[in-house]
Amino acid sequence: MKISNETIEQRRKSAIDDKTADLLVKQISHELYNHNLYRTFANYFAVKGLDKLETYYIGRANEELLHHQWIVDRLDYADVEFKYPAVEAVTNPIKDNVDTFSQTLDKEIETTQLIYNIVSSAKEANDWETFNWLQETLVKEQTEEEHISRKYLKIAAQEDVDWVTKADTILTDYESAQAAEGQQN
Ligand SMILES: [Fe+2]
Ligand SMILES: [Fe+2]
Numbered sequence: 408m409k410i411s412n413e414t415i416e417q418r419r420k421s422a423i424d425d426k427t428a429d430l431l432v433k434q435i436s437h438e439l440y441n442h443n444l445y446r447t448f449a450n451y452f453a454v455k456g457l458d459k460l461e462t463y464y465i466g467r468a469n470e471e472l473l474h475h476q477w478i479v480d481r482l483d484y485a486d487v488e489f490k491y492p493a494v495e496a497v498t499n500p501i502k503d504n505v506d507t508f509s510q511t512l513d514k515e516i517e518t519t520q521l522i523y524n525i526v527s528s529a530k531e532a533n534d535w536e537t538f539n540w541l542q543e544t545l546v547k548e549q550t551e552e553e554h555i556s557r558k559y560l561k562i563a564a565q566e567d568v569d570w571v572t573k574a575d576t577i578l579t580d581y582e583s584a585q586a587a588e589g590q591q592n
Pocket of ligand 1: 438471474518
């Protein structure tokens, strides 16, 4: 089999092509932004005295830190040298309680599309290691992140339910889903 010099040169250095590596480094910034956004929502609910929603958003934020760590581990393992990217400040106004849930869902939809873009780049480069790794980690994770974000937005938007009850329903469901996920892994 004839392997191009370009492939040999690239893989002597690292296992991920420059374009895909660049997208992965940018994704570090997006995941850290998501962490900061969810911490901002946690603060919003802490100030409102809705402690269970504060706890819920701290949980979501911690997941974002984990997603960022997955990417860093993958880049390290593939011998990609990089510097930590800038993270945009959180400036979006929060209109009301329900708005945090709408913003969360929209952010997760955007995150899924950013990850699909990295999948496409890995596919284009015939980088099946990164392609598979993405399916097992970030792609799979986004299925869950979007699902729970849609579900909790519906609960948050219910007009005839008080916020203490909504907070309790959301946190209880989230914690049991996280525990079930932990058992699988
Ligand atoms: Fe994430
Ligand atoms: Fe998750």
